[in-house]
Amino acid sequence: MQTNLADFIKDTPEGREADSILRSCVHCGFCNATCPTYQLLGDELDGPRGRIYLIKQMLEGQPVTRRTQVHLDRCLSCRSCETTCPSGVNYHRLLDIGRNVIEQRVARSIAEKATRFLLCQALPQPLIFKPAVKLGQWMRPLLPVVLADKVPAQSSGASKRYPACQSSARNRRMIALAGCVQPTLTPNTNAAAVRILGKLGIELFEAAGAGCCGALRYHLNAQEQALDDMRRVIDAWWPHVEGNQSGNVEAIVMTASGCGAHVREYGELLKHDPAYAEKASRISALTLDISQVLAVEQERLVELMQLKGKVGVGESRKLAFHSPCTLQHGQKIRGVVESLLVAAGYELTMVADSHFCCGSAGTYSITQPELSGRLRKNKLAALGAGSAEVFVTANIGCQTHLQSGTATPVRHWIELIDERLGD
Structure with missing residues (x-):
């Protein structure tokens, strides 16, 4: 794609990045086949290819209107198009740049x-x-x-306190991100991760002062505030990361795939910050989804389950797994959670169109409730087609969004592994 960016942006870091991304697009349209909003609305401007053209026009200095903003707002940032794209177009970064520009040029309503x-x-x-x-x-x-519909049901009384590491061998340490909403809505998620890793001889702890990873504000176009959030998280983690001395953490573990996808981009998002570029790159390199940690320990994990008598004794339970976009498209982690659940003795049902978003997408269910509701309805139908007893996922946003539309329990998959290990 040929470009001719306007003077206001062409010589900036964002402009150079956007120009490179635009030039990598061959406008083949394969992306539209896996774009949830294009499939729902059938409008070229509500698919990745159309949005790329809108951003290109804006960055080339053409007039920007509310219409352009609406089409960009409707994007879920699910990154399914990136998985499909044969040219490797870094669409989500172009979208971030475009949204930041249009936020400064088109006024929003007071509401x-x-x-x-x-x-x-x-x-x-x-x-x-x-x-x-x-x-x-x-x-x-x-x-x-x-x-x-936006208010989650009250907690069923799941554990709100971290148990102590349950192994005498505590020579391995990892940091867990508490996040912003997960401690309130699903406190048992990180507690279950602590129990599991403790039995594997790994101490999992939260660093004081970390707070929100910055993803929420970043995708609401409050990008400067989000960068400050990211710097604060790095400052909280850095004393535990710096150097290679004994006692320092070997990984930063994410139990919310949305946070994981964002933290893994710290190095890219802060690469022009001289004070934080190197630290951010190190943080991103250390970040792992909890499924990646357990995949390495799967053999030992299964042994522990067998000792508890929880595997291979006719206790198979049917589950339907919703892989969050931030896991399968953002972090490119596919099949790992499913393998762990099968190894734990659960039966997974088939889920049609599993690459499609459930409609949560951070705050999308609030800012775009009609489209979000349609996507949730489609996803719940796909999850329920196999008569699963429980729906499981890997992200707090997906979990609460799906649960608000169904009576079937929706849980984080790590809790199911924790149950197999027993007390």
Whole structure:
């Protein structure tokens, strides 16, 4: 694709990156076949190829309108198009650059501004988010259906405290990211990970002060605030990472694939920051999804399950696994969770169109409720087709979004592995 970027951006780092991405696109259209919004709406401008043209026009100095902003807003950032693209177009980075430019050039309505401001301020801060959730749960019967749908049901009493490492061999240490909403909505996710790794002789802990990874604000176009979030996380982790001395962590473990996909891009997003570029690159290199850690330890894990008598004794349970976009497209981790669940004795049902997004996509279910609801309905139908007893996933956003549309339990897969290991 030929380009001629405008003076306002062509000599900037973002402009050079965008120019390179645009030139890699051969506008073949394969991406549209796996784009959820294009499949729903059938509009070329609601598919990756059309959005690339819109961004190109904007960066070349052509007039930008609200119409362009709407089409970019409708993108889920699911990155399914990147998995499909034969040319390796780095679409999500181009989208980030385009959204940042258009945010400065096209005014939003007061309602949109207020919604985005509240999301940026409330969700990343547990001191605000947790009381807000508790209040919403208490008032849920009185809320309009549209609002009640966004309020998760009260916790079933899952463990909220981390157990101690259950192995005498504590020579291995890893950091877990608490995140912003997961500690409130599904506190047992990280607790289950701590229990499992503890039995494998790995201490998993959270570093004080880390907080939100920055993904939420970044994808709401509050990119400068998000970069500050990322720097804060790096500062919290760095004392545990620096050097190769005994006692330092060997990995940074993510139990939310959305956070994992973002932290793995710290090195890229902060590469022009002289104070943080090297640290960010190191953090990204250390970051692993919890499934990658357990895959390496799978043989030992199965042995422990067998000792507990939980594998191969007729306790097979049917599960349907929803692989989050941030896991399969963002981090390119495919089949790993499924293998671990099968090794643990669970039966996985087939899920049609498993490459499609469930509609959660961070705050997308709030900013684009109609499209999000349609995608959730399609995903739940696919998950339920095999008569699974439980739906499992690997990201807090997907988990809460899907659960609000079904009576079937939706859980993080790590809890199912934890149950096989017993107390």
